[in-house]
Amino acid sequence: MPHVVTQACCGDASCVYACPVNCIHPTPDEPDFGIAEMLYIDPATCVDCGACVSACPVGAIVPGHRLPEEAQRFVDVNAEHYGHTQDDFVRFPVPRDKRLPLAPISKPRAVRGGPDLLEVAIVGSGPSAMYAADELLKQPRVRVTVYERLDLPFGLSRFGVAPDHTSTRTVMNLFDDIARHPNITIALNTEIGRDVSLDELRARHHAVLWAGGAPTDKxxxxxxxxxxxxxxxxxxxxxxxxxxxxxxxxxxxxxxxxxxxxxxxxxxxxxxxxxxxxxxxxxxxxxxxxxxxxxxxxxxxxxxxxxxxxxxxxxxxxxxxxxxxxxxxxxxxxxxxxxxxxxxxxxxxxxxxxxxxxxxxxxxxxxxxxxxxxxxxxxxxxxxxxxxxxxxxxxxxxxxxxxxxxxxxxxxxxYRGVPVAGLPFDENTGTIANVAGRVTDGGTPVPGMYVTGWIKRGPSGFIGTNKTDSGETVAHLLEDAEAGALSRVG
Missing domain, CATH: 3.50.50.60 (FAD/NAD(P)-binding domain)
Known part of the structure; x- marks a missing residue:
C-alpha cells in the first residue's frame, strides 16, 4: 500500500524534493501550495520507496499498512485529492513516460561578491527565523546571530503547538540541528529595544531579518x-x-x-x-x-x-x-x-x-x-x-x-502583527511593509532590512509554510549582498 500523509503534516515540502517520482503535491511551485491544508501523496504514483519518510521533519508520512486506526481516514483523504478511491490503488510503479516531471530543486549557488563574511541578524527564533537561518547557512561566507526575547528558542513550534500534538512538536529537532551549525549564535533573553536597539543591530550586521511573527490577537x-x-x-x-x-x-x-x-x-x-x-x-x-x-x-x-x-x-x-x-x-x-x-x-x-x-x-x-x-x-x-x-x-x-x-x-x-519602532508598518494588513521580504518605506527599499513569517505575509499557513516564505526572503537578501548593496549602517 502507498505511503500516506497524515494529520501532523507541517507543509514544509521537504518530502516533495525527496520524492523520486513527484507523487507529493502541491509543490511550492504550484499555485495552491500556499492555501493547501496539507500535502497529499498520489497512491497511483507512489512507489513505496520511503524517501519522503526520511525527509519529513515531523513524522507525518506513514506506510499505508502501518497506519494506526485513528489515522485510517487519511488513506482516503490522500487518494481523493487525486480523484482516486482506495480501490484504485496502483501497486506497481507508473511507467517512466507517464510520470510527471520532478519538482524543481534549487541547489544553493555560492554568492559571489559582497562582503568576505556576511553578518546577518535574525530577530526571533520561531519557525520562520530558523528556516531563514537554514537557508543562509548554506552559504559558507555567512554568519548568523539570532536574537530571542525569551529564555528558550523556537517560538510557536514550542509554545504554540498543542502538547498532545507530539509529532508536530518534533520539528524542534530540525531546529536543534540548525542551531548546532558552527556559524550560528542564538542570543537568548535579548529583546530588541530593551537590550539592544534596532540601530545598533544595523550597525553590527550587514542585514537584519525581522521574524517577530504576529504576537497579538485580533x-x-x-x-x-x-x-x-x-x-x-x-x-x-x-x-x-x-x-x-x-x-x-x-x-x-x-x-x-x-x-x-x-x-x-x-x-x-x-x-x-x-x-x-x-x-x-x-x-x-x-x-x-x-x-x-x-x-x-x-x-x-x-x-x-x-x-x-x-x-x-x-x-x-x-x-x-x-x-x-x-x-x-x-x-x-x-x-x-x-x-x-x-x-x-x-x-x-x-x-x-x-x-x-x-x-x-x-x-x-x-x-x-x-x-x-x-x-x-x-x-x-x-x-x-x-x-x-x-x-x-x-x-x-x-x-x-x-x-x-x-x-x-x-x-x-x-492574530495580528504589531508595529516595530523604526520600521514602516502597514495598518491594513498588520505587517511590516515589504515587497517579497524586502522592507519598503513608501515603496522604496530600506537598505539591509528584511522580513519573513507572519510579520511579512500576515497570519496564514502552517509551520512549514515558513520554509518557502523564508526561502524567498533569503534569496533576495543574498541577491542584494552579491550586488554590493549591503553594508553596516552607522
Missing part, C-alpha cells in the same frame, strides 16, 4: 469583552504550554460550559485540551500547573462557535479528523447542518470536511466532557455584570437570538 468588537472571564485562546495556549508571558493566564474552570468564539485550529486545540483525558495529557510536556488545574476542572462542555456556516469553517480537514477519529469527544447538532451537503462540492478537501461533519452529527451525543461545534452563530455581546455569565448570539442572517450560559469565554478570531 480584538472581538462586541460589548462585554472587558468582563472578567473573557480571555484570548492564545493566552490559554501560552498558559498550558508554559509560555513565560502567560504564567498568570490560568482560566477559571469552575463553570460547566466554556464558549470559544471562532473555529480555527487553535479553537479546536483549546477545546480538545479542556475536554481531554488528563492522565493522557500528563504523558506530554504540558505545563504542570495547567495539568493540576485541569484535574480539578468542572468543565463538561466546550462550545466552539463559528459565525458562518460549516462550509466556511476555519479549521482544517486534518484537524477535524484528529478530533473526530482520535480520543476527543465531539458532537454537531444535525440542525446546524441542515441544507449542507458534501455531494456536488468540487473541492475534495471541503467535500471531505462536510461529509465528516455530517457523520459526526449522526453519532450519539458523546459522554461529558465533550466538544460541540456550532455554526451560523454571530456573537453580539458577552453578558454579565463584573464577570461573564453568558454569550448572546444571533443566528447569522436573522434576528433570532440565543444566549449560552458560561463562565469562561475564549476569543479565537485570528
Amino acid at each position: 480584538t472581538l468588537q462586541i460589548p462585554g469583552v472587558e468582563l472578567s472571564g473573557v480571555q484570548s485562546a492564545t493566552s490559554l495556549v501560552g498558559w498550558y504550554n508554559g509560555h513565560p508571558d502567560f504564567v498568570d493566564a490560568g482560566p477559571d474552570l469552575s463553570a460547566e460550559r466554556v464558549v470559544v468564539i471562532g473555529n480555527g485550529n487553535v479553537a479546536l486545540d483549546v477545546a480538545r485540551i479542556l475536554t481531554g483525558d488528563v492522565d493522557e495529557l500528563a504523558k506530554t510536556d504540558i505545563s504542570r500547573d495547567a495539568l493540576a488545574a485541569l484535574r480539578s476542572s468542572a468543565v463538561r462542555e466546550v462550545v466552539v462557535a463559528g459565525r458562518r456556516g460549516p462550509e466556511h469553517a476555519a479549521f482544517t480537514l486534518p484537524e477535524l479528523i484528529g478530533i473526530a477519529d482520535g480520543h476527543a469527544r465531539v458532537w454537531v447538532d444535525p440542525a446546524d447542518l441542515e441544507g449542507v451537503w458534501a455531494d456536488g462540492v468540487d473541492d475534495p478537501t471541503l467535500a471531505a470536511k462536510l461529509s465528516l461533519l455530517q457523520e459526526i452529527s449522526q453519532r450519539p451525543k458523546p459522554a461529558e466532557p465533550f466538544i460541540r461545534l456550532m455554526f451560523g452563530k454571530t456573537p453580539v455581546a458577552v453578558v454579565g455584570q463584573e464577570k461573564a455569565t453568558g454569550v448572546r448570539f444571533v443566528r447569522t442572517g436573522t434576528n433570532l437570538e440565543e444566549t449560552l450560559d458560561t463562565g469562561l469565554v475564549l476569543t479565537s478570531i485570528g
Whole structure:
C-alpha cells in the first residue's frame, strides 16, 4: 500500500524534493501550495520507496499498512485529492513516460561578491527565523546571530503547538540541528529595544531579518469583552504550554460550559485540551500547573462557535479528523447542518470536511466532557455584570437570538502583527511593509532590512509554510549582498 500523509503534516515540502517520482503535491511551485491544508501523496504514483519518510521533519508520512486506526481516514483523504478511491490503488510503479516531471530543486549557488563574511541578524527564533537561518547557512561566507526575547528558542513550534500534538512538536529537532551549525549564535533573553536597539543591530550586521511573527490577537468588537472571564485562546495556549508571558493566564474552570468564539485550529486545540483525558495529557510536556488545574476542572462542555456556516469553517480537514477519529469527544447538532451537503462540492478537501461533519452529527451525543461545534452563530455581546455569565448570539442572517450560559469565554478570531519602532508598518494588513521580504518605506527599499513569517505575509499557513516564505526572503537578501548593496549602517 502507498505511503500516506497524515494529520501532523507541517507543509514544509521537504518530502516533495525527496520524492523520486513527484507523487507529493502541491509543490511550492504550484499555485495552491500556499492555501493547501496539507500535502497529499498520489497512491497511483507512489512507489513505496520511503524517501519522503526520511525527509519529513515531523513524522507525518506513514506506510499505508502501518497506519494506526485513528489515522485510517487519511488513506482516503490522500487518494481523493487525486480523484482516486482506495480501490484504485496502483501497486506497481507508473511507467517512466507517464510520470510527471520532478519538482524543481534549487541547489544553493555560492554568492559571489559582497562582503568576505556576511553578518546577518535574525530577530526571533520561531519557525520562520530558523528556516531563514537554514537557508543562509548554506552559504559558507555567512554568519548568523539570532536574537530571542525569551529564555528558550523556537517560538510557536514550542509554545504554540498543542502538547498532545507530539509529532508536530518534533520539528524542534530540525531546529536543534540548525542551531548546532558552527556559524550560528542564538542570543537568548535579548529583546530588541530593551537590550539592544534596532540601530545598533544595523550597525553590527550587514542585514537584519525581522521574524517577530504576529504576537497579538485580533480584538472581538462586541460589548462585554472587558468582563472578567473573557480571555484570548492564545493566552490559554501560552498558559498550558508554559509560555513565560502567560504564567498568570490560568482560566477559571469552575463553570460547566466554556464558549470559544471562532473555529480555527487553535479553537479546536483549546477545546480538545479542556475536554481531554488528563492522565493522557500528563504523558506530554504540558505545563504542570495547567495539568493540576485541569484535574480539578468542572468543565463538561466546550462550545466552539463559528459565525458562518460549516462550509466556511476555519479549521482544517486534518484537524477535524484528529478530533473526530482520535480520543476527543465531539458532537454537531444535525440542525446546524441542515441544507449542507458534501455531494456536488468540487473541492475534495471541503467535500471531505462536510461529509465528516455530517457523520459526526449522526453519532450519539458523546459522554461529558465533550466538544460541540456550532455554526451560523454571530456573537453580539458577552453578558454579565463584573464577570461573564453568558454569550448572546444571533443566528447569522436573522434576528433570532440565543444566549449560552458560561463562565469562561475564549476569543479565537485570528492574530495580528504589531508595529516595530523604526520600521514602516502597514495598518491594513498588520505587517511590516515589504515587497517579497524586502522592507519598503513608501515603496522604496530600506537598505539591509528584511522580513519573513507572519510579520511579512500576515497570519496564514502552517509551520512549514515558513520554509518557502523564508526561502524567498533569503534569496533576495543574498541577491542584494552579491550586488554590493549591503553594508553596516552607522
